[in-house]
Amino acid sequence: MRAVRVTEWGGPEVLKVHPDVTIPEPQVNQILIKVGASGVNPVEAYKRTGRDAKSMSLPWTPGTDCAGTVHKIGLAVTNFKPGDRVYTFGSVTGTYAEYAISTEDNVYLLPDQLDFKAGAALGVPYFTAYRALIQRARAEAGQTVLVHGASGSVGIATLQFAKAYGMTVLGTAGTPEGMQLVRENGAKFVFNHRQDGYMDEIMTATSGEGVDVIIEMLADVNLQKDLEILAPDGVVAVIGSRGTAEIKPALMLGKESTIIGVTVRGGVKGQKSRKVISAAINAGIQSGWIKPHIGKEFSLEGAPQAHHEIIDGPGALGRIVLTVP
Structure with a gap:
């Protein structure tokens, strides 16, 4: 072969x-x-x-x-x-x-x-998205979710799950084409993460309340700012990072916020967990919203x-x- x-x-x-x-x-x-x-x-x-x-x-x-x-x-x-x-x-x-x-x-x-x-x-995109959003961050209907790097394959999958499960979705991308794709896949608000001040725009979009859940693809760049825009009891689920990050832990204290890691290969080794995710994926395909x-x-x-x-x-x-x- x-x-x-x-x-x-x-x-x-x-x-x-x-x-x-x-x-x-x-x-x-x-x-x-x-x-x-x-x-x-x-x-x-x-x-x-x-x-x-x-x-x-x-x-x-x-x-x-x-x-x-x-x-x-x-x-x-x-x-x-x-x-x-x-x-x-x-x-x-x-x-x-x-x-x-x-x-x-x-x-x-x-x-x-x-x-x-x-x-x-x-496989990897939708299993990762469900693992991060539902199994690790425990996001629920009615919450506000920010997906960083939402125009990639994991980002698109996360947008589709979040919208279908009744969450208000915000997404970022780095190009006009990417921003349009994020919009088309369920984001109510879309931001260009290459523009200065876009995190302030996110706070404005949430009426100053911040977001409940952040799905983070590049923690070494964004983690400090993520903690600043989290709502009380908020969660940052880290999927990707290409280096180290410096944060101010005090930001986590008053809000009682949480940073969690997501490793899809290790996290879904259990057959039960895999069955849950594959069933969710299949249901989304049959209903027509997983695309x-x-x-x-x-x-x-x-x-x-x-x-x-x-x-x-x-x-x-x-x-x-x-x-x-």
């Missing part, structure tokens, strides 16, 4: 397609998937640089989630059969390839309403450009995917 292989740690240029990789064989509880599309996540770009080199071995095929068709199943697999359309929330062998292995508990049936590209936008937005798509050969876009692009616009013919 054709697969992207990393044989040395480095920049996007180390992502190279190899045409003669052996198709993996599923073990007892595993499923071999013929990949139709693979999602591209920031974590894969970070790992590509060798950040986790001590815990990884080369050659390495990136990719966490994908959508496609079940090709072959292990002897203990009971919930899937060859030909089923599926999406994944994890991979054993990496999904930047024509075939990928996942364990049965990380595979979910893909509803007919969605094609493979949309399916490849479900993954595909921003850019590339072939396997375009993986270097996809990594450049997701880290250094001008502004996120939904999900980046690799399509596999």
Whole structure:
């Protein structure tokens, strides 16, 4: 099969397609998937640089989630059969390839309403969004939610959940196109996070009361300001950070506010938690309000450009995917 292989740690240029990789064989509880599309996540770009080199071995095929068709199943697999359309929330062998292995508990049936590209936008983005908003921040109907970096794939998913669950949604983006996308996906108020004073505009939009929940994609930049605009008993759920943050803890005392971390891979290891999230996703698809937005798509050969876009692009616009013919 054709697969992207990393044989040395480095920049996007180390992502190279190899045409003669052996198709993996599923073990007892595993499923071999013929990949139709693979999602591209920031974590894969970070790992590509060798950040986790001590815990990884080369050659390495990136990719966490994908959508496609079940090709072959292990002897203990009971919930899937060859030909089923599926999406994944994890991979054993990496999904930047024509075939990928996942364990049965990380595979979910893909509803007919969605094609493979949309399916490849479900796993990490929607699992992360639900985990952060509902399971960790415990956001409720009637609350005000701010999504920082709302035009990215996790941001779009969070907007859709928040709106459907009866919350007042505010979102930020860094480009006019991103701001429009945030608006289209449920935000009542939208702000440009590259403009000075936008946090003051958020306070004005909430009549000076602040926001109840903040979903934070870049804590090293925003965390201090987040604490300033939180309402009493407010929560900041940190999904992403690229460095350290300096904060004034005193801001948390009078408001009794909370900062929580979100790690979707570790946080939803439990089968019960995964079932809850997948059921919520399926309900949203059937009701028509879960609509993954595909921003850019590339072939396997375009993986270097996809990594450049997701880290250094001008502004996120939904999900980046690799399509596999």
